Amino acid sequence: MQGNGNQTIQGLVGEALRESTDLAQKEFTLFKTEVSQNIRTLFMGLAMVVVAAIFAIAAVMLLTDSLVKWLATVVHSEALAALIVGGVLALIAIGLGLWGRSAMSSSTLTPKRTMHSLKRDAEVLSERGA
Known part of the structure; x- marks a missing residue:
């Protein structure tokens, strides 16, 4: 009976280790997939920011030109404006x-x-060691 009980415990431990390894592999695969998607989303967001910056620069240039033209009518000199x-x-x-x-x-x-935090951890460890 004891031999069979040990066999069962050993089998259960082995099965738990296999399942733990399988779970870790699945978690790592999920992590890689999620990171890949997040990086793709990050680059898409970065591209949108670059496009927005291009439009903002164009808008600032047009508004600046309009401001110069308007100010030129006030000061009667385009160069001074x-x-x-x-x-x-x-x-x-x-x-x-x-x-x-x-x-x-x-x-x-x-x-x-x-x-x-590192200094505090070092202090706690040194107090425990002393």
Whole structure:
């Protein structure tokens, strides 16, 4: 009886291992499929953003041209109107560029929460070891 019980336990353990391996393989296949679909969706979204940027650039150019033409009727000089509009756009570009540069500085990109968590984990481990 005991031999048969051990056989059954060994068989059950072997079957559990086979099923666990099969489940892990299926989970990995699902993971690969999901990641592949997510990457495809990401690239589609990126393409839409690029197309939107192209249309936005065209719109800004047309609006800028219209603004210069309108301002030329006010100041009676197309050259002066172009200088005014160009100067304002240059100031906006400089401001946005400086703001973007500060947003990308190394201090803002440092993973502070992760570093804090790692320090806390190291402290806990050192306390347990002591």
